[in-house]
Amino acid sequence: MIALGLEGSANKLGIGLISHPAQGKPPIILANLRHTYHAPPGSGFLPKETAKHHRSWIVRLVKQTLQQTGITPSQISCICYTKGPGMGAPLQSVAVAARTIALLWGLEDKLIGVNHCVGHIEMGRAITRASNPVVLYVSGGNTQVIAYSHYRYRIFGEALDIAIGNCLDRFARALNIPNDPAPGYNIEQLAKGGKELVDLPYAVKGMDCSFSGILAWVEGLADRLASDENDSRADRLKTEEGKVVTPADLCFSLQETVFAMLVEITERAMAHVGAEQVLIVGGVGCNERLQQMMGLMARERGGSVYATDERFCIDNGIMIAQAGLLAYGTGVRGTVEDSETTQRFRTDEVYIGWRERDG
Amino acid sequence: MAQSTTHTLPPPFNSSSTTPKPPLITQGAEALLYKTTYLTPSTPIALKHRPKKSYRHPTLDTRLTKARILAEARVLVKCKREGVVVPAVLGADWEEGWLACEWIEGKTIRAALDGYLKRDVGEEADLRGEGVRGLMGRIGVVLAKLHGIGVVHGDLTTSNLMVRQLEREGDGLESLSLGENREKGLEGEVVIIDFGLATQSVQDEDRAVDLYVLERAFGSTHPQAEGLFEEVLRVYGESYKGAKVVLRRLEDVRLRGRKKSMIG
Numbered sequence: 001m002i003a004l005g006l007e008g009s010a011n012k013l014g015i016g017l018i019s020h021p022a023q024g025k026p027p028i029i030l031a032n033l034r035h036t037y038h039a040p041p042g043s044g045f046l047p048k049e050t051a052k053h054h055r056s057w058i059v060r061l062v063k064q065t066l067q068q069t070g071i072t073p074s075q076i077s078c079i080c081y082t083k084g085p086g087m088g089a090p091l092q093s094v095a096v097a098a099r100t101i102a103l104l105w106g107l108e109d110k111l112i113g114v115n116h117c118v119g120h121i122e123m124g125r126a127i128t129r130a131s132n133p134v135v136l137y138v139s140g141g142n143t144q145v146i147a148y149s150h151y152r153y154r155i156f157g158e159a160l161d162i163a164i165g166n167c168l169d170r171f172a173r174a175l176n177i178p179n180d181p182a183p184g185y186n187i188e189q190l191a192k193g194g195k196e197l198v199d200l201p202y203a204v205k206g207m208d209c210s211f212s213g214i215l216a217w218v219e220g221l222a223d224r225l226a227s228d229e230n231d232s233r234a235d236r237l238k239t240e241e242g243k244v245v246t247p248a249d250l251c252f253s254l255q256e257t258v259f260a261m262l263v264e265i266t267e268r269a270m271a272h273v274g275a276e277q278v279l280i281v282g283g284v285g286c287n288e289r290l291q292q293m294m295g296l297m298a299r300e301r302g303g304s305v306y307a308t309d310e311r312f313c314i315d316n317g318i319m320i321a322q323a324g325l326l327a328y329g330t331g332v333r334g335t336v337e338d339s340e341t342t343q344r345f346r347t348d349e350v351y352i353g354w355r356e357r358d359g
Numbered sequence: 360m361a362q363s364t365t366h367t368l369p370p371p372f373n374s375s376s377t378t379p380k381p382p383l384i385t386q387g388a389e390a391l392l393y394k395t396t397y398l399t400p401s402t403p404i405a406l407k408h409r410p411k412k413s414y415r416h417p418t419l420d421t422r423l424t425k426a427r428i429l430a431e432a433r434v435l436v437k438c439k440r441e442g443v444v445v446p447a448v449l450g451a452d453w454e455e456g457w458l459a460c461e462w463i464e465g466k467t468i469r470a471a472l473d474g475y476l477k478r479d480v481g482e483e484a485d486l487r488g489e490g491v492r493g494l495m496g497r498i499g500v501v502l503a504k505l506h507g508i509g510v511v512h513g514d515l516t517t518s519n520l521m522v523r524q525l526e527r528e529g530d531g532l533e534s535l536s537l538g539e540n541r542e543k544g545l546e547g548e549v550v551i552i553d554f555g556l557a558t559q560s561v562q563d564e565d566r567a568v569d570l571y572v573l574e575r576a577f578g579s580t581h582p583q584a585e586g587l588f589e590e591v592l593r594v595y596g597e598s599y600k601g602a603k604v605v606l607r608r609l610e611d612v613r614l615r616g617r618k619k620s621m622i623g
């Protein structure tokens with residue numbers, strides 16, 4: 001069975017082609033193409049411009065996928081697209097393309113709407129072979145701690161206000177850190193030069209956490225950062241030890257604080273469900289410091305951490321194809337008529353018919 | 360879950376070379392829990408050690424450990440004084456990262472429910488049974504008491520609530536029928552533990568969020584028993600002045616949770 005996956009819920013347009021050979025064999029990735037819309041410096045990506053980007057690239061990418069793999073439409077079993085959650089206009093523009101392709105290729109009753117978060121989880125599981133992990137899903141719009149039980153991915157904890165990726169993006173904007181290749185990536189690089197730990201608001205409530213306090217704090221103080229370690233202006237921000245704070249120090253402090261919160265809520269979920277594996281998915285999951293911290297925590301619990309690289313943790317089409325094909329394999333079908341999209345679509349709404357009841 | 364990884368006890372519990380090292384009972388969300396004795400050899404205690412977390416920056420780690428041990432000790436003392444059932448606190452040292460409290464003979468609600476829901480009959484367990492509803496009711500009562508004295512727990516899960524079981528193991532359990540045996544695991548006083556994230560508050564919002572956290576923990580950990588939580592809330596609602604307002608607030612909190620936009 002071969003599936004085409006189309007993803008465009010945020011600023012990445014992804015096209016993937018996956019094959020599931022016989023039962024029990026690992027999936028084969030035939031193609032995984034992506035094109036990213038970068039908002040102009042100093043701003044975030046907006047729905048209208050993002051949708052336009054997806055519309056203007058999708059035909060090219062789908063054609064390229066077929067050419068590159070030599071697969072013909074007649075070999076494809078189903079078309080999988082992101083049903084949600086995500087930004088309305090970009091989601092719709094990709095769904096329109098999915099319907100069109102389905103009609104052109106005679107697959108109008110084999111159109112599978114996929115939950116974006118479930119896509120991330122299933123791709124992460126397929127790549128890392130983590131069988132039943134606690135999942136930390138961290139991206140621009142989501143921060144969730146998830147564990148599987150009784151045919152659902154259940155949300156144990158989440159960010160109560162803004163998502164971690166959103167927090168990083170807005171932090172970058174407040175400090176004039178560029179959007180290309182990604183704000184979070186640039187923060188990570190800058191943080192490597194930071195030394196001083198600034199005392200930032202640390203907010204964990206059980207398995208939930210909150211980032212808006214930190215963001216407000218940073219936005220209020222960004223213009224009092226030192227230009228370098230020797231900046232002697234009197235009004236500069238200082239640590240408790242009286243050292244001036246540079247942008248690198250603040251990036252370092254931000255990462256140390258917010259990632260500690262994420263690792264802590266993940267550890268709470270692992271203790272509560274008795275899990276030893278943890279899988280990190282979503283765009284923020286590429287961050288190597290986060291992966292390292294999670295690894296240290298897991299090791300202290302006698303467990304292990306699983307993560308993927310940017311090909312899979314950043315939004316992509318292959319994960320949509322993977323989750324869609326798993327559903328297709330259990331008999332799930334969809335038609336052009338009921339192929340809607342939805343901006344809000346919780347991870348625990350999806351029936352996970354392809355896993356055993358207890359994992 | 361006790362690991363083979365060698366954990367070292369904090370002083371003074373590491374000193375005695377004559378007695379064997381106390382057993383590690385479990386690794387909680389943050390702490391290692393040992394069963395040992397303190398003050399007198401016949402006083403069993405739970406020793407909760409928060410070892411340094413190597414993933415955390417040392418400054419942040421020290422700050423959080425101190426704050427949580429202090430919060431836990433303070434709230435345990437307050438609860439005890441005001442008649443909320445919690446383990447008595449016997450000592451603490453935030454520099455070394457430990458807190459010692461009364462040993463509770465029993466199990467977590469998580470284990471009790473798992474045992475009830477899974478044993479032999481699988482999902483057939485009767486959720487209207489008196490035993491299990493009684494237990495839910497007793498949870499409602501202790502939560503109401505806790506909130507009533509102005510404490511919000513901050514980390515309510517079924518792992519942080521215990522049932523104290525008075526009988527020692529093997530006390531004639533074998534002679535009971537299967538059904539009676541199952542019900543037995545649900546008997547006993549409900550004890551609240553793990554106050555590291557507790558705060559003092561009388562705000563409806565804080566109380567409602569406290570309940571919401573537990574409701575979600577219930578739904579996600581014991582999906583077959585989701586309906587049981589209603590009984591916790593029903594009894595909670597009748598147990599102190601002001602509870603009804605909190606329950607109305609809980610509806611808002613739920614709505615907010617569900618409505619939260621989830622952009623991929």
Ligand SMILES: Nc1ncnc2c1ncn2[C@@H]1O[C@H](COP(=O)(O)OP(=O)(O)O)[C@@H](O)[C@H]1O
Nearest residue numbers: 387388389390392405446461462463518552553
């Ligand atoms: N006083 C006690 N008596 C017996 N067992 C306890 C006691 N306190 C905690 N436990 C057990 O240890 C586990 C972890 O303790 P807890 O205080 O919840 O620490 P953590 O913050 O690490 O979750 C609990 O879930 C419970 O099973």
Ligand SMILES: [Mg+2]
Nearest residue numbers: 387388519553
């Ligand atoms: Mg606990």
